[in-house]
Amino acid sequence: MSERVEIVEVGPRDGLQNEARAISVTEKVRLVDALSLVGFRRIEVASFVSEKWVPQMAGSGEVLGAITRVSGVRYGALVPNMRGLEAALKAGADEVAVFASASEGFSQANINASIAESLERFRPVLARAREVGVPVRGYVSCVTDCPYDGLVAPEAVARVAGELRTMGCFEVSLGDTLGRAAPERVDAMLGAVLERVEARALAGHFHDSFGRALENVSVALGRGVRVFDASVAGLGGCPYAPGAAGNVSSESLAAFLEAAGFEHGLEIERLRAAADVAVGLWEADG
Numbered sequence: 001m002s003e004r005v006e007i008v009e010v011g012p013r014d015g016l017q018n019e020a021r022a023i024s025v026t027e028k029v030r031l032v033d034a035l036s037l038v039g040f041r042r043i044e045v046a047s048f049v050s051e052k053w054v055p056q057m058a059g060s061g062e063v064l065g066a067i068t069r070v071s072g073v074r075y076g077a078l079v080p081n082m083r084g085l086e087a088a089l090k091a092g093a094d095e096v097a098v099f100a101s102a103s104e105g106f107s108q109a110n111i112n113a114s115i116a117e118s119l120e121r122f123r124p125v126l127a128r129a130r131e132v133g134v135p136v137r138g139y140v141s142c143v144t145d146c147p148y149d150g151l152v153a154p155e156a157v158a159r160v161a162g163e164l165r166t167m168g169c170f171e172v173s174l175g176d177t178l179g180r181a182a183p184e185r186v187d188a189m190l191g192a193v194l195e196r197v198e199a200r201a202l203a204g205h206f207h208d209s210f211g212r213a214l215e216n217v218s219v220a221l222g223r224g225v226r227v228f229d230a231s232v233a234g235l236g237g238c239p240y241a242p243g244a245a246g247n248v249s250s251e252s253l254a255a256f257l258e259a260a261g262f263e264h265g266l267e268i269e270r271l272r273a274a275a276d277v278a279v280g281l282w283e284a285d286g
Ligand SMILES: CC(C)(COP(=O)([O-])OP(=O)([O-])OC[C@H]1O[C@@H](n2cnc3c(N)ncnc32)[C@H](O)[C@@H]1OP(=O)([O-])[O-])[C@@H](O)C(=O)NCCC(=O)NCCSC(=O)C[C@@](C)(O)CC(=O)[O-]
Pocket: 014, 017, 047, 048, 049, 050, 051, 052, 053, 054, 078, 080, 081, 083, 084, 085, 099, 110, 111, 112, 139, 140, 141, 142, 175, 176, 177, 205, 237, 238, 239, 240
């Protein structure tokens, strides 16, 4: 039997947070419901951040309340602080994610805090989530390149990833936020991170601005990473990373993994149907 690689669907969050127009709760729910039938074990559907900072994620509580939950699927949400965590718990998120950066410039631009301040902010979030039995994922953004500070040193990524893991994150997702990473730099970054975090607790999160995301997935597979984030129809980007395109598309990642001899557990026809729903959102965008 071939080895399993998990694709974590992040389109409803990472994708829609960057859309130009306001997407209604009904439209978001339609997309999540289509994705729920595909076979993903985890779908990131919400973000409990300031509506002033990211207006596109308004209504996240309503989205979590209105989706048709499918057994075996964990529905996740981003939380930047305790307030976000409490809102996510109230809305019934099955998993939450805190998000840090390996570069100071992006940390300030994205969450108005230094890296050290952000990690301190996350400690009580992890403690409270542990109390109520909700798993916490940790993101590290800008793992090779930062839109404000330029190149990021592998050791800086390893430090933040190690802190998040030590704090209790069950998984650390390494984000090439700009989609600018060259495979050899991803390899060097992973070499440093693996000194502190075991491969089974890592995920790869590659944006595809320059068409190199799948090469970077390949490098990470070679390093033992077996979880990758992807976005249906390649939706997305980050409002605080100018010029960044969406994540690698879930469809191309599934095809790539299949060709490389891995099992992903997704039903391709249903994935295509969900991609049609996502493309419909763009078309409505004009
Ligand atoms: C962290 C803050 C809130 C700090 O924002 P701040 O201005 O420093 O802090 P604040 O405490 O003064 O809060 C500002 C306002 O937000 C409210 N507020 C405070 N907390 C919350 C909350 N949880 N939910 C809702 N509202 C909140 C708070 O009440 C206040 O409202 P006001 O008094 O002005 O009316 C802000 O910077 C923020 O929301 N940033 C989020 C930015 C974001 O979501 N970026 C995109 C996601 S990260 C990403 O895309 C990278 C990733 C994960 O995909 C991986 C990758 O690709 O690299």
